[in-house]
Amino acid sequence: MQIHVVQSGDSLYRIAHAYGIPIEDITEANEISAANTLVVGQALVIPIVGQYYWVQPGDSLFLIAQRFRISVHTLAAVNQLSVNSPLAVGIRLYIPPKPKRNAEIIAYIEPRGDSVSPNLTQAAREAAPLLTYLAPSSFRINRNGTLQPPPLDNLGAIAEQNGVVLMMVITNLENEQFSEEIGHLILNDEAIQNRLLDEIMKTAKELNFRDIHFDLEHLNPDDKEAYNRFLRKAARRVHQEGYQISTALAPKTSAAQTGPWYSAHDYKAHGEIVDFVVIMTYEWGYSGGPPMAVSPIGPVRQVLEYAISEIPASKVMMGQNLYGYDWTLPYVQGGPYARAVSPQTAIGLARTNHAAIEYDARAQAPFFHYWAGGKEHVVWFEDARSIQAKFDLVKELGLRGVSYWKLGLSFPQNWLLIEDNFHVVKR
Numbered sequence: 001m002q003i004h005v006v007q008s009g010d011s012l013y014r015i016a017h018a019y020g021i022p023i024e025d026i027t028e029a030n031e032i033s034a035a036n037t038l039v040v041g042q043a044l045v046i047p048i049v050g051q052y053y054w055v056q057p058g059d060s061l062f063l064i065a066q067r068f069r070i071s072v073h074t075l076a077a078v079n080q081l082s083v084n085s086p087l088a089v090g091i092r093l094y095i096p097p098k099p100k101r102n103a104e105i106i107a108y109i110e111p112r113g114d115s116v117s118p119n120l121t122q123a124a125r126e127a128a129p130l131l132t133y134l135a136p137s138s139f140r141i142n143r144n145g146t147l148q149p150p151p152l153d154n155l156g157a158i159a160e161q162n163g164v165v166l167m168m169v170i171t172n173l174e175n176e177q178f179s180e181e182i183g184h185l186i187l188n189d190e191a192i193q194n195r196l197l198d199e200i201m202k203t204a205k206e207l208n209f210r211d212i213h214f215d216l217e218h219l220n221p222d223d224k225e226a227y228n229r230f231l232r233k234a235a236r237r238v239h240q241e242g243y244q245i246s247t248a249l250a251p252k253t254s255a256a257q258t259g260p261w262y263s264a265h266d267y268k269a270h271g272e273i274v275d276f277v278v279i280m281t282y283e284w285g286y287s288g289g290p291p292m293a294v295s296p297i298g299p300v301r302q303v304l305e306y307a308i309s310e311i312p313a314s315k316v317m318m319g320q321n322l323y324g325y326d327w328t329l330p331y332v333q334g335g336p337y338a339r340a341v342s343p344q345t346a347i348g349l350a351r352t353n354h355a356a357i358e359y360d361a362r363a364q365a366p367f368f369h370y371w372a373g374g375k376e377h378v379v380w381f382e383d384a385r386s387i388q389a390k391f392d393l394v395k396e397l398g399l400r401g402v403s404y405w406k407l408g409l410s411f412p413q414n415w416l417l418i419e420d421n422f423h424v425v426k427r
Contacts, residue, residue: 001097001420002051003384005359006042019046031344031412039350041357041366043383045413050097055087068095103394103422104132104401106167106278106317109155109408111136116153123407124155128162130418132401132425133211135167139203140174141182145195147203156208163426167246168209170200171216178218180260187219187226197237204243210427212238213278215248221263228269235273244275251281251303251319255310271311278403279307282321287337291327291378293365295320297389304397313398320390320402322409324381342409346381357383364389384413391421401425 004015012034016023027034029047038044053064061083065072076083079093107127109120116124124134136155140148147170159166172182186192200212212234219227231247238245247270250261255268270277281300285292300318307316324346325338341349346368350357353370360367367380394402401422418424 001416002046002048003388004044004046005385006038006040006044008040010038010040012038015044015046019048019052021046021048029412029416031410037351039347039355039357041359041368042347042350043357043366043385043413045384045416047416051095053093053095055089055091055093057089059087059089061085061087064093069098070096097420100421100423101395102425103399104276104317104425104427105130105418105422106133106135106401106403107131108135108137108169108404108406110138110406111151111153113151115151116155117408120408121154121158124158127407127415128158128164130415130424131162131164132427133165133167134159135169135213137406138169138171138173138215139200141170141172141186141196143182143185143192145186145189145192145199147196147199149203152207160208165211165244165427166207166209167211167213168200168204168207169213169215172219178216180218180220183216183219183227183264184223187216187223187230193230193233197234200234201237201241204241209243211244211246211275213246213248216264217248217250218260219264221258221260224264224266227264228266228273231270231273245273246276246278247274248278248280248319249307251279251299253302253306267307267310271315274315276315276317276400277307277311278317278319279303280319280405282319282405285325285380287325287340288334290331290333291325291329291338291380293360293363293367293380293386294324294382295386295390296360296363296365297386297393298362300390301393304393304399308397308399314400316397316399317401317403318390318394318399320387320404321382322404322406322411322414324379326377326379329376329378340409341379341381342411343381343383343413344410346379349379359385382411382414384417387414387417388421391417395421 012023030044065075136150172179235245249265282295285294323340326341327338328336350368355368355370357366357368365386366383369378
């Protein structure tokens with residue numbers, strides 16, 4: 001699989017000819033129309049096995065082999081060259097594919113209202129072959145310890161047909177906000193705890209959920225040990241029934257990090273108690289904040305490196321956003337919120353507004369500016385390059401896999417790159 005960044009003067013015909021494949025293969029892989037113009041800076045996935053490299057001035061086989069982390073002898077052999085052959089600038093070399101490694105993939109899905117929309121149903125159906133877990137969000141805890149379930153419709157059938165584990169997401173959401181009060185109640189009232197755990201296990205059996213996933217956020221900082229005790233109690237119940245237990249954790253960089261989103265999330269304890277954790281490594285750029293990449297590679301790395309210092313890497317799932325944001329400039333704190341956009345929508349905005357897509361090498365994220373209604377906008381989003389950078393980090397750190405928030409936002413390149421990088425584990 002190759003990532004091709006569109007340059008000025010590129011056309012689908014020229015790109016297809018360069019890689020020796022039909023135009024239709026490119027349009028189908030990237031879910032674009034041949035009638036649409038390409039956007040300068042747009043990252044296309046080229047559906048080939050391995051990739052090609054065009055020799056640049058100063059290149060040698062040794063330097064190219066080092067860049068792609070393969071043996072120089074392998075590179076020479078597959079291209080029928082001598083190891084010491086001089087290279088002519090502009091010739092095309094074939095780079096063989098790297099071995100894949102196993103990984104687990106989670107996708108949250110968030111139905112709204114009383115039913116699962118056709119768009120979300122289709123998104124679940126398309127993603128399911130590449131998922132280990134499907135996580136409908138969420139079963140909300142009531143103040144008496146009962147649960148308010150989300151609509152599920154045929155999500156269970158889609159999971160079963162594709163060998164996907166249903167993950168039961170339990171939250172302390174109330175009125176669309178994470179409730180510190182509900183969190184405190186369930187973590188400190190034994191009667192409410194017991195009612196909650198009874199209902200969780202009963203519901204899991206009835207609906208065929210096999211992973212119990214606690215996403216308790218914005219907790220009282222003093223409830224850290226109470227949360228740990230609750231998880232130990234829950235883990236005993238869950239494991240007795242032969243199920244898994246997992247948690248979602250805020251993106252911390254040290255045990256000393258404080259605040260309502262962080263203090264009660266004890267990385268070391270969770271790593272000891274549960275089967276795996278999802279680290280929510282996104283929302284540095286968020287709808288109410290200043291414009292920036294949603295999941296810049298530097299901060300993501302910093303969080304994950306801390307995580308694996310406290311938790312076995314084999315238990316750590318990297319969180320990844322399937323969206324970006326469109327901010328109106330100038331940014332004013334408390335002013336208009338940025339709107340969420342899918343990667344495909346972002347590219348469409350760039351095309352419509354004749355904007356070139358730039359790439360921030362430090363953040364490993366694409367962005368562009370455009371004008372509409374007399375206002376300047378900036379869009380930060382994800383593309384094939386930014387996702388590949390995250391996949392490389394997952395492999396470098398030996399993580400368990402990737403967890404996506406959330407299905408329903410079009411990003412075809414992501415799913416193709418999962419196939420290219422990983423053997424998705426089915427449980």
